[in-house]
Amino acid sequence: MKYTIRKMAVEEYPLLNDFLYEAIFIPDGITPPPRDIIASPELQIYVDRFGTSKDDFALVAEVEDKIVGAVWVRIMNDYGHIDEETPSLAISLYKEYRGQGIGTDMMKEMLSLLKTHGYKRVSLSVQKANYAAEMYRKIGFDIIRENEEEWIMVCNL
Secondary structure, X not given: OOOEEEEOXXXXXXXXXXXXXXXXXXXXXXXXXXXXXXXXXXXXOOOOOOOOOOOOEEEEEEEOOEEEEEEEEEOOOOOOOOOOOOOEEEEEEOHHHOOOOHHHHHHHHHXXXXXXXXXXXXXXXXXXXXXXXXXHHHOOOEEEEEOOOXXXXXXXX
């Protein structure tokens, strides 16, 4: 599949709400939560006023002029927060575009972007049952903390 990865335009930032919902890991056999779950404060932290901080960066993947995925970072007190110098990462793709290498390429692009901006590392939180955790490991993320359901992972840049 042919795709391009590029910087997300400011006028596209509202799409982050869609990708935030898509980023919610839903195990097989579990009913997806209602879309309005993203209005909760613990999820809105990922998208509220995105672009107003110097630490907000977002990339998108496009297939035939359609945005099919996004990866974005900001320094926030989210599930993957480790300190005030390390951005937390969120990524998602629409279901039909998963498992084709697009997410891996988006991640690599974001890691490169962060490195060029002088960041030393990036963190994320992933549920242990999420197949994406293996992809994170392959591109250089290491588990630094865990709880019953999630790993907090860091990639040194």
